[in-house]
Amino acid sequence: MTSATEPTGASSHYKLTHLKALEAEAIHIMREVAAQFEKPALMFSGGKDSIVMVRLAEKAFRPAKFPFPLLHIDTGHNFPEALAFRDKLVEDIGERLIVHKVQDLIDRGDAAEDPGPFPSRNRAQIPTLLDAIDKYQFDALFGGARRDEEKARAKERIFSFRDDFGQWDPKNQRPELWNLYNGRHRMGENIRVFPISNWTEMDVWQYIMLENIEIPGLYFSHKRDVVKRRGQLVPIGDDPFGPRDGETIINCTVRFRTVGDMSCTAATDSPASNLEEIVAEVAAARASERGARMDDKTNEAAMEDRKKEGYF
Amino acid sequence: MSAQTQSKTDFSTDPNANKGMDFSTDAYLDMDLLRFLTCGSVDDGKSTLIGRLLYDSKSIFEDQLEAAESASLSRGDQRMDLALLTDGLRAEREQGITIDVAYRYFATPKRKFIIADCPGHVQYTRNMVTGASTANLALILIDARHGVIEQTRRHSFITSLLRIPHLVVCVNKMDLVDWSQETYDKIREEFEEFAARFEITDITFVPMSALTGDNVVNRSQNMDWYQGPSLLHHLENVHIAGDRDMIDPRFPVQWVIRPQGDEHHDYRGYGGQIASGVFQVGDEIIALPSGMESKIKSIDIGGVPQPLATPPMSVSIQLEDDIDISRGDMLCRPNNQPTSGQDIDAMVVWMAETPMKVGKKYTVRHTSNEARCIIKNLNYRLDIKTLHRVEEAEDLKLNEIGRIAIRTTKPLFYDPYRQCRVTGSFIIVDEQTNNTVGAAMIIGETS
Ligand SMILES: Nc1nc2c(ncn2[C@@H]2O[C@H](COP(=O)(O)OP(=O)(O)O)[C@@H](O)[C@H]2O)c(=O)[nH]1
Ligand SMILES: [Mg+2]
Numbered sequence: 001m002t003s004a005t006e007p008t009g010a011s012s013h014y015k016l017t018h019l020k021a022l023e024a025e026a027i028h029i030m031r032e033v034a035a036q037f038e039k040p041a042l043m044f045s046g047g048k049d050s051i052v053m054v055r056l057a058e059k060a061f062r063p064a065k066f067p068f069p070l071l072h073i074d075t076g077h078n079f080p081e082a083l084a085f086r087d088k089l090v091e092d093i094g095e096r097l098i099v100h101k102v103q104d105l106i107d108r109g110d111a112a113e114d115p116g117p118f119p120s121r122n123r124a125q126i127p128t129l130l131d132a133i134d135k136y137q138f139d140a141l142f143g144g145a146r147r148d149e150e151k152a153r154a155k156e157r158i159f160s161f162r163d164d165f166g167q168w169d170p171k172n173q174r175p176e177l178w179n180l181y182n183g184r185h186r187m188g189e190n191i192r193v194f195p196i197s198n199w200t201e202m203d204v205w206q207y208i209m210l211e212n213i214e215i216p217g218l219y220f221s222h223k224r225d226v227v228k229r230r231g232q233l234v235p236i237g238d239d240p241f242g243p244r245d246g247e248t249i250i251n252c253t254v255r256f257r258t259v260g261d262m263s264c265t266a267a268t269d270s271p272a273s274n275l276e277e278i279v280a281e282v283a284a285a286r287a288s289e290r291g292a293r294m295d296d297k298t299n300e301a302a303m304e305d306r307k308k309e310g311y312f
Numbered sequence: 313m314s315a316q317t318q319s320k321t322d323f324s325t326d327p328n329a330n331k332g333m334d335f336s337t338d339a340y341l342d343m344d345l346l347r348f349l350t351c352g353s354v355d356d357g358k359s360t361l362i363g364r365l366l367y368d369s370k371s372i373f374e375d376q377l378e379a380a381e382s383a384s385l386s387r388g389d390q391r392m393d394l395a396l397l398t399d400g401l402r403a404e405r406e407q408g409i410t411i412d413v414a415y416r417y418f419a420t421p422k423r424k425f426i427i428a429d430c431p432g433h434v435q436y437t438r439n440m441v442t443g444a445s446t447a448n449l450a451l452i453l454i455d456a457r458h459g460v461i462e463q464t465r466r467h468s469f470i471t472s473l474l475r476i477p478h479l480v481v482c483v484n485k486m487d488l489v490d491w492s493q494e495t496y497d498k499i500r501e502e503f504e505e506f507a508a509r510f511e512i513t514d515i516t517f518v519p520m521s522a523l524t525g526d527n528v529v530n531r532s533q534n535m536d537w538y539q540g541p542s543l544l545h546h547l548e549n550v551h552i553a554g555d556r557d558m559i560d561p562r563f564p565v566q567w568v569i570r571p572q573g574d575e576h577h578d579y580r581g582y583g584g585q586i587a588s589g590v591f592q593v594g595d596e597i598i599a600l601p602s603g604m605e606s607k608i609k610s611i612d613i614g615g616v617p618q619p620l621a622t623p624p625m626s627v628s629i630q631l632e633d634d635i636d637i638s639r640g641d642m643l644c645r646p647n648n649q650p651t652s653g654q655d656i657d658a659m660v661v662w663m664a665e666t667p668m669k670v671g672k673k674y675t676v677r678h679t680s681n682e683a684r685c686i687i688k689n690l691n692y693r694l695d696i697k698t699l700h701r702v703e704e705a706e707d708l709k710l711n712e713i714g715r716i717a718i719r720t721t722k723p724l725f726y727d728p729y730r731q732c733r734v735t736g737s738f739i740i741v742d743e744q745t746n747n748t749v750g751a752a753m754i755i756g757e758t759s
Contacts, residue, residue: 014558014590014622018345018424027613027626028585031567035639035680059614060626063579064571147415154414173412175438175663177445177751179585179624180677180739184746198426200417206340279340 019207023056026195028179029158030060033140033193034067036183040140040193041098044070046082047259048215049144049196052204054093055213056195069096071141073129075121076103077261079235085216100132120264130165139190140183148200159183160192168192201257202282209275221255221273232266339421346552349413349428349443349476351467352453357484361453361522362416362429365544368529371418412436413443422548432463437696437711438663440470441751445737448552449478451543456489456519460502466696468503472510473659473713473753475730477555479507479515480546487521491534509699511730514550518543556623560727561589561597562650562735563643564679569628581612581628582637587679587734588727589648591629592620598646599637600725605646606633623734640681642725642735650725650735655688655758658729660708660716664742664749667707668716674749678724678738685740688758689717708750717758729753 016024033040042057044050057066072086090097102124105111110131111124132138147154157176162168174182185191196204208215225236227247236242236249241262243249254267255278272278350358365371416427428443430436444450450471454464471479481503489495496519507515518527519538526532529544541549569581591597595608609630611618621627629643637643644650662668668687676685693705693714708714729736740750 015553016344016622016625017341018343019341021345021624024585024624024626027583028566028624031583031626032680035567060567060583061569062614063576064569148417154416155412170412175442175739175748175751177442177739177748178733178737179446180679180737182677182739182741182746182748184675184741186746198415198417200419200424202340202419203424210341 019203019210022196022199022203023059023207025179025198026053026056027060029181029193029195030057030142032181032183033142034061036181037140037191039136039138040068040142041071041136041138042066042068042142043144044072044086044097045144045260046072046078046086046216047144048204048208048219049146051089051213051215052199052207053142053144053195054089055207055211058093066095068142069098071132071136071138072097072099073125073132074099074101074103075125075261076101077121077241077263079216079218079237079259079262081218082216082259089214098132098136100128100135102128104128105131121261122264133190139185141190141192143192143194144196145194146199146201146204147194147197153197156194156197158194158197160194161185162190162192202279205275205279205282209279216259218256218259219278221253221271223251224254224267225249225251226254226267233269235262235265235267237262340419343419343422343424344552345424345426346449346547346550347426347428347447348449348451348547349430349440349447350451350453351430351432351440351471352451352482352484353432353455353461353463356432356453356455357522358429358432358453361451361482361484361520361528361543362427364522364525364528365425365427366416366418368525368544369418369420371416413439420544420548425547432467434466434696435711437466437470438661438751440467441474441661441663444470444474444476445733445751447474447476448555449480449547449550450476451480451482453482453484454499454503456483456485456492456495456499459495459499460506462697464503465506465699468507468512469510469696469699472512473661475511475733475753477514478550478552479512480543481515481517482522482543483517483519484522486519486526486532486535487524491519491526491532493535493537496538516540516546516550518546557588557732558590558622559588560648560650560732561591561595561643561645562587562725562727562732563591563597563629564681564725564735565637565639565641565643566680568638579630580634581630582643583626583628584643584680585626586621586623588623588732589645590620590622591627591643596646597631597643598649599635600642600644600649600652601723602636602641604633604635606631606635608632640679642679642681644725650727651757652723652725653757654720654723656718656720656724656726657755657758658716658718658738658752659694659755660714660740660750660752662708662710662712662714662750664745664747665710666742666749667709668714668740668750669707673743675741675743676718676720676724676738676752677741678726679735681724683720683722683724684743685718685720687716688719691715691717715755716752726754728756 102121105128111127114123145153157173159181226233227243255270256267272281352358414429418425430440430443452467483496483499500517519535520527526534527542531542563584565582565584567583569583571579593608598605609632611621611627611629613627670687670690673686676683692701692703693712727735736754738752739748742749
């Protein structure tokens, strides 16, 4: 039956690899959001997932400009390399970037630094994001989260609704059928949209390789000062990222599997210095990517709790 | 290490058991995608089976295993409960049930797989429909000790209603029936008998034990009477390229790409995802609803030219002529057009607590189009236990399925769902709550 419908000689054009299928799905999602919402934005963290989203947006909208700006929720805990990369990328693609700073909210008293010895600004990102939504009246935000990252994410819809407080209600999600996305919402409500929900870490890396996408050097092995903290290699930088009492700085060859905040991203001891080697390493990996995020370890349901509060 | 020497669900102790797949990049870039869903009653072994597939394809990482193990221990379980790897939400963990579709991913060097792990209870029919809507294949688990039960019939019916092209019936827990061929044959016959009533084109049966791994990844040593492939072998090789309709070109326009600068002054692209058929540069097309005809000038993805586009590619199409086309319009061939109409006969699965009422107005989303509609008639409700038609039904409640007639405020360009899942499906949206309340599959024009 199939052979009759496929003209001979053209069959190689007819084959659709899984990466092309995932790409097509993501482009479709982005265009739906552009069409169904007034003020979307693409959350750009400088990590590889958001860099891939930028490439997908180019595929969806070029040669026109993106019908939305990029939004960076700046924790102030960035790797300097990641910021430099961000600024260069924005210049290269010629799109608008909005930076909303956690520090500004802390200074205003609208966000608080976490207590404890190793404060992370993950929690403070939540009010900062909500403040940005309020200020710019965003009604849809693209996020680069993937369902393979974590169990709560595995259940999240591609169009994920948030109430006025930015909260996710996992028990009451809208059914999402076929490729029909229902973006209807009231004033004040907004959604998070995850165009690469169905991608795995491996898919992302393979796509970066296939598409020749530039990513920050942090992902490749390099020499860096780190300390061993709670069994993980924690990068050391300028204040407040110096070593704690009793910690000794070691200089080793490391790379990062995710690029988050300096305060909560652990390095992996790895010699992988190019994409091929990274892919080989991901294929052989024994610890999942989110395992390198110190904040998820706090408890089993950590991510679900944060999502309910308005985390990405 | 042969599967049956492994004791219980002991996945984590043997460091050599899980060496992982060998992915060369060339192979990875050549893999295709199979989306499947798993269905079955509680305790039929879905989570165990998925755990086994993920584990044997090395898709579960050590820290995820450790987290599941320690959660099991702290709950007082004897051994790791594999369900903890897939049942993600707190309410589920506490109640020990699965309330929503969980998506899982694994790959072998041949294919990438997306699993929609769906809850089995009647009250979660809508979640199963959600998972089924994008699947090319369904796994139906049957506990060999219990055989075909009501849930099996219901799940099989939904599979056929959603027109999932491939079905695999997993007769599980064969270890508990002494690997008996007789038991398996009986279940198989029983299934085939009732499935004959549904339109399911491709059914495969696999006797297995998810717990011991027999016939999941490797062929079982305990059932030499079974000559077929292991489940994974079947999943890797089932022919899915033919599932895509390459005959009837349909392109719902999603977004018009009009660059503002001088550089691309003349560019006017129509962005969308190919619903079915093949579009090639030079093809004559007609735009609906205007009826204007033109030719395809170019097809590109993000500015990179493509000679042709097949489903489900997302592309941007330029035409030779400057005709007025916007979101919701559809491009097709002058000699091969969908039905254009406002009176539609469809099967609907109701998904909201508030029942569907005849005479009520809703919004429908169909391809990239949106319209308002009124429910003109409820022909019958289908009792999903008995599959009898209840003609005197007055409304459709949560998880109920019925045949309805609607009239839309403007024409939709549709095909029967049996011909095309994309142009043959629509969702119903409640205008007060904005919720998606119905999933509908078009039969045709109302008579
Ligand atoms: N003996 C045996 N037990 C099984 C098999 N598959 C699953 N089980 C057990 O059946 C119970 C329910 O399995 P689970 O995977 O949670 O079922 P689910 O509710 O369909 O997800 C668990 O105790 C499993 O260990 C099998 O093939 N043989
Ligand atoms: Mg289960």
